[in-house]
Amino acid sequence: MKLLTAPGRRAGFFTGILTGLLTLAGCVGPDVPFGMPQPTAPATASRPSVDNRPRLPATGEVVGTGETRAALLLPLTGEGNAGRIAAELKNAALLAMDDVGLNALELVVKDTGGTTEGAFSAAGQAVAEGAAIVLGPLFSANVRAAAPALRMSRTPMIAFSSDRAVASPGVYLNSFLPQGVVQRTLSYAAGQGVRSVVAILPEGVAGDIAEAEARRTMLASGGEVTAVARYAYDNMSVYEAVRTVAEALRSADAVFIPDGGSSPATIVSTITEAGIDIAGKKILGTGQWTSANLADPVLQGGWFADTDQTRVNTYKQRYQARFGAEPSLTSALAYDSVVLVGNIAKGGGGFQRNAIETPVGFNGYTGLFRFLLNGTTERGYAVYEVREGRAEIIDAAPAQFNRAN
Incomplete structure (x- = not known):
């Protein structure tokens, strides 16, 4: 009989369920480079949001100069693999901003610390600062913690948890369920x-x-x-x-x-x-x-x-050329989400549910996907x-x- 061991190299569709996070193990290196420094927004001046509501200056690292503000909630100082995968997600977002155009969005990266308290605080900041949409968090418990502040302001969220129990109308999961x-x-x-x-x-x-x-x-x-x-x-x-x-x-x-x-x-x-x-x-x-x-x-x-590995490999090659390390599949979710949000913002119609839940869906490095009415994701897989x-x-x-x- 062959020796049975628990899978360790790809915490993919099953081994990441308990945390609601896909692919934390194995393919994330010990040191993840963060890429080139990005310009930050002035700390002393505020400007109106796209719907003419006044908004506070952004708190966190700011990437891009677009009129539409989006917040990206990541456990950058989280323990263990959380911080490393957060670094990859941030890198993927930077790569996406290069592609969608720095004038498409003002992307504000906020650190949750990987805790429910941090996710709640970061979500509240994002709302107060006039973010039109929130990307992240990662962990299912953090999605639950962040959701109430966003729901009250009707700010949509695209999170990366693979726990479909935390999805709901307006709380979308761009992940591999x-x-x-x-x-x-x-x-x-x-x-x-x-x-x-x-x-x-x-x-x-x-x-x-x-x-x-x-x-x-x-x-x-x-x-x-x-x-x-x-x-x-x-x-x-x-x-x-x-x-x-x-x-x-x-x-x-x-x-x-x-x-x-x-x-x-x-x-x-x-x-x-x-x-x-x-x-x-x-x-x-x-x-x-x-x-x-x-x-x-x-x-x-x-x-x-x-997933279609041809697309995934193209993404991995681009990421490695830019940041000098091979990324996990999870990081491609951040790339696709930022490009999706940037393209909606450039369209000028805002993040209405009919724009996010379009039946035709979206095509990215992770393949064809669309958000359903209940917040879960349908994907097109190869066999x-x-x-x-x-x-x-x-x-x-x-x-x-x-x-x-």
Whole structure:
């Protein structure tokens, strides 16, 4: 049996659920450069906002000279990985401002310290200073803390948490909600004839989310999740999980293993070592598989959904050329959000809900996405097949949304 370890290189669609933050681990280096110094707004003078309300001078680092003010709330002095990912998000915002034009926005970067108190204070400052929209915070608890001040002033927020429970009308999440990638993988598989699926999932909240969405998707597609087993990160628990669903595995069309790291290969190897023939059964995963060893023979032919890596790699190359380090996928969310907000501001119509919730959505480095009425995000994912140790697209991400909210 292969050794099972908890995934550590890409805290992607599942391992970041408890904090509501995607991709804090592994790919963020110990020292994240902040880029070139940016001009700051004068500290002594105020100017009217775009709706002619007086506003206070900006508190925080100011980037850009546009008439529309947006606040970016980040845990710049937060503990551990929080501060490092905040540095990446800030860098991504600087790169976006270069692209959208410094005259499109006045972007005010505010430090939350990674705490609920800091998020509440920063949101209150943003409102008092006349910010037309707020980007961030990161953590779900901080989104909850910041939301009341913004809701009272009807200031929209685009946060980066992956906890859909904190979304609400006017509080949008530009993140990778784990339900979406599960739905894409299983709906594609169902379209290829998969009708019965056994799900082998990690214990905890991540497994709960994966199970609920897997059941919903298969039911909607005319199929069924015939059995579910849970494991902890030790080989004995994997053995017991496989044993409990052995009979269902023998008759299933597919096995769904959404976790990453060594989990997919360990689980599939355990299935075969238990004497269960998986020939003809499809192995299904999620974008977490990018942290797995795709060269492992047991994963060949497996399918999983993920963001379009061609776009992501283009972003990473640009970021590295500018800041000298490879960024995480999470940072691209800040880039896309700043470009989105800058383009809306240049249009002159303000941040009305119909502008943010446009059914056609937006296209960015993270792919096609749109904000729904309840504040959650719908994304267009590609489906990959593992071939000769590499992930190759077998069903491209959609170029446009073809149905209304």
